[in-house]
Amino acid sequence: MRAVAGIAAFGLVLGVGACASDAEEKPATETRSVVHKLGTTEVPVDPERIVTVGYSDQDTLLAFAEVPVGVTDWYGDYPYATWPWAQDALGDAQPEVFNRGQFTGQANIAYEQIAALQPDLIMAQYIDVSSDAYSRLSEIAPTVTGSPDYPDFGMPWQESVRLVGDTLGQSDKAAELVSDVDAELTAQRQAHPEFEGKTVAVAEAGEPGSFWVRSPNDQRSRLLTSLGFVIPQQIADLAGDQDAFQISTEQLGMLDLDVLVWNTGSSVGTSDQVKAVPTYQALNVARDGRAIFVDDPIVSGALTWGTVLSLPFAIDALVPQLAEAASK
Known part of the structure; x- marks a missing residue:
């Protein structure tokens, strides 16, 4: 969302x-x-x-x-x-x-x-x-x-x-809450050196023929960069201070990165619609199986909310999928 x-x-x-x-x-x-x-x-x-x-x-x-x-x-x-x-x-x-x-x-x-x-x-x-x-x-x-x-x-x-x-x-309780989740993120980052420096983006389907790309400032992207991934500068420049920006089918090439995360769990059938787009099928990230589709609505929600309570749930669910994609 x-x-x-x-x-x-x-x-x-x-x-x-x-x-x-x-x-x-x-x-x-x-x-x-x-x-x-x-x-x-x-x-x-x-x-x-x-x-x-x-x-x-x-x-x-x-x-x-x-x-x-x-x-x-x-x-x-x-x-x-x-x-x-x-x-x-x-x-x-x-x-x-x-x-x-x-x-x-x-x-x-x-x-x-x-x-x-x-x-x-x-x-x-x-x-x-x-x-x-x-x-x-x-x-x-x-x-x-x-x-x-x-x-x-x-x-x-x-x-x-x-x-x-x-x-x-x-403030002491706040420091404890932050420390606990940051420790989990650090542990996962250290356990998965394959994440370090890999380019990534979080994308979502919009109206037919359009897609949303999440800003590095957005909580969905911040989870991935906390794990060692990198959001390309082009995406940061296009996003500016917005949490996301829209692209057309013809612009999907900018998402041909090391790993691509499709946040699709908020609507049934969205993943199939994305996978059916010929322009997307032509991307190396799609052909090599380095794209992740977050279909589960609760996992998608945890990623989207990106809160101190939802992040542990998102980390547990997404890290294995990210590791598989980043290793290809």
Whole structure:
């Protein structure tokens, strides 16, 4: 699915915001300052009602054992917009789901539903939040968007974890979560020297006669480069700050690389459609069997989400296929 589809100053400053009147003084609310793409937000030290607006933001929050009261649906027909790799972390909770089955690639923030939940914190990372949207969300509750260091949909999962950790005052837990997954990636990279320096791209089928190529900034590509693969500079240049760009059938030659990953699991029959394209059949990567088709919808989802919870699932499923392709 297409979402267009280091950390700067994420230091913590503890403070106290007090609300008082001439008649009586109300209890102070302890806060911390969090710097993000659209400003600096004073967030409660111990938020109790968190809403996630980003398409995959619930995963990162759940990794901290914090269960949101509201989540945004991306795709996949799973209870409470929570995929299998995160269901244990969700437990018996039943968050409200915004925009069920309505993903179009454009931000469609459910302001009224969010306000009705009376959140005390809103996380909006994996979504494009305009200044106007940020203002509207901030009127509902303190809102934290993504890192100022990356384009929309381009923030690495590690930075997402660290930003959530900073927001929750759990930087040590964030470091532990990042270390655990990075250690698994490093172990797989060391176990598979055949990955090192091999060129790769992640592609997806679009409308008939068109295809999407994922940017090096996209989480799907970042998984592969973490394992030692390299995204060609041509793809980086064409993508720019976007998470993906579109090519025609005639341009498939740019995907004739050492390994090609087709992310096809979101729609039944997509792999067969790609394999039937004569231009694709003529590519060396296709003829030599160095293309991988990620048909399983859950594995495809884990690759697409690219979160601290989904990545271990994706790594286990994809590394054997990558090793086979890279060895040819």
